[in-house]
Amino acid sequence: MASSKSSMEAHLELYEIILSAAKPMALRAAVLLNIPDIIAIHGSQNPLSVDQIASHISSSTNKPAHTDYLFRTVRLLASIGVCTEETTVDYGGTPQFKYGLTSLSKLLVKNGAQQSCAPTVLAINLKCIIDGYQHLHDSVIEGCPAFTKANGMGIFEYNSNNPEANRIFNEGMATNTGPLMAHVVKIYYGFNSLKSVVDVAGGVGSAISAIVAEYPHIHGFNFDLPHVIRTAAPIHGH
Incomplete structure (x- = not known):
């Protein structure tokens, strides 16, 4: 003991x-x-x-x-x-x-x-997200998401109405995904047999970009909400 x-x-x-x-x-x-x-x-x-x-x-x-x-x-x-x-x-x-x-x-x-992790630092520390932590106790008592309690709406609706928060959040998520996927595509060979890949809720396309760059025979499709896709850069490859 x-x-x-x-x-x-x-x-x-x-x-x-x-x-x-x-x-x-x-x-x-x-x-x-x-x-x-x-x-x-x-x-x-x-x-x-x-x-x-x-x-x-x-x-x-x-x-x-x-x-x-x-x-x-x-x-x-x-x-x-x-x-x-x-x-x-x-x-x-x-x-x-x-x-x-x-x-x-x-x-x-x-x-x-x-690749810098600075965008991830800014995304995780957005005021709307930090405000949500002030309501963790409310989420237990009222059965509601803490973010929604703090901001009057869910995070995706909030981002669709706040372009700057949307940009910061998407950049942060992309930065977090990039180094991970660069490693995944080097060690996971399951993509060899695939002809197409759809990334649902793929953000601005960091994951699918890494996949089609390593496996150019794949046709990649990135699917997300309109306000997210609007901030995405063009994906090079299929």
């Missing part, structure tokens, strides 16, 4: 869970502020100081970036392994902090060699 946690250990574990809601918000802020790209481009993969990161944020937004709040954000990111943190002491004895990329934040670089 596993030993039970002490009261202090339980409290610390509970507080870590309670405060975990801040983590995806910090990731979202990093993506919106282009912090991973700033470090990758202007740091040449080397750590940058908060002042350096703030300077590049200000240049891109034409608004002053407040270093105190930026410091809090990147330090939170460092605490969960999204950024590295290096500490030195200047001649006056004041600690100086620099932040670099880890394997996690490299996945958020938008102009990197591999």
